[in-house]
Amino acid sequence: MQRDSWQIIRDRLAGDIASGKLAPGARLPTEPELCAAFGAGRHSVRRAVSALAVEGKLRVEQGRGTFVEAAPLITYQIGRRTRFRQNLLEQGIAPTGEHLSAEIIPAPARVAQALGLAEETLVHRILRRSFADGVPINLGMAFHEAALFPDLGARRATGTSVTEIYRDHGITDYFRKRTTIFTRRPEPDEARLLSQHVDHPVMVLTKTDVTADGRAIGYSEAVWAGDRVQFSIDTLDDPDPSPSSQG
Incomplete structure (x- = not known):
């Protein structure tokens, strides 16, 4: 033919x-x-x-x-302690981030459920874009209770890591309780911010951070460029009891 x-x-x-x-x-x-x-x-x-x-x-x-396309293919390790910077640095890839917006809103139902809050409780909503060697790889929307972390929005805008903010509020270690992964087509703005075609799929990860005693302290939804990352799920508990310094 x-x-x-x-x-x-x-x-x-x-x-x-x-x-x-x-x-x-x-x-x-x-x-x-x-x-x-x-x-x-x-x-x-x-x-x-x-x-x-x-x-x-x-x-x-x-x-x-x-x-x-020049984006590196990242193998992103997901375990009990998953830190974005650490994941990339261990692969020789330079991680950077860009603050897009920060606001305090009433918690949507899904966020309230994940954080164990009453609906309409005020939460921070932080939108950031992350890069690997200068190439956009994900858009992250994170939610935290405003009363628990009153300075979080302002500090994230200056680039302070979540790990450091947690530590300054007395939380020396935290874990990823649950991760869900699914694929879909990106919204036009998502495709634009990720510098990819609108018909190319993205992977969406949702996760909940908890303290050692199981208290939910953060919930996030990240949209990843589908052809720039592969995920590796660690099913074993992290044997290292020391807190990570990476956010």
Whole structure:
């Protein structure tokens, strides 16, 4: 069966990416340049680029161009003590974060249930974006009781880790009680903030932090770029009783 023009372009570009001719992070030629190079119309070029973006091979950035995906594939360990910075640093990957918003709101039903609070109890809602070697990998929305951690919103805005804030409030160690994972299509704003195609799936993780005596102190929902991370679930208890210094 004869392939359509867009399929030929897709396969040629995919081959150039696989061979290293188009290196990670490289910017693709402009659309007119690709049309001229392949002797094809704009529709075929756009369809080929879109298909590779959905596959996670290309990243389209509004106003900047189209780039070969350069994100590292992260193996993210999930256990009783899971710390974002520690996970990445142990793989030689530089973790950074960006504060997006902080507000105090009445607890939604799901948050109140996770934290063991009465509905409408005031909680912090913190939205942050995390990066691995400068590439966005997740959007995290975290909830904490405002009365328990009154300074949390302001301190998270300055980059203070959750672990450090917990420690300053007398919580020297904490654990991940439960993690749930599911996939879905991203919302347009999520895809934009993660620099990925809107048709490429994301993985959503929800978790609850608890103290050693089982008290729930934090609940979060994180949207991860689906092609930039793989999760490894540690089913054994952490043998190290010392608290981690990473948040």
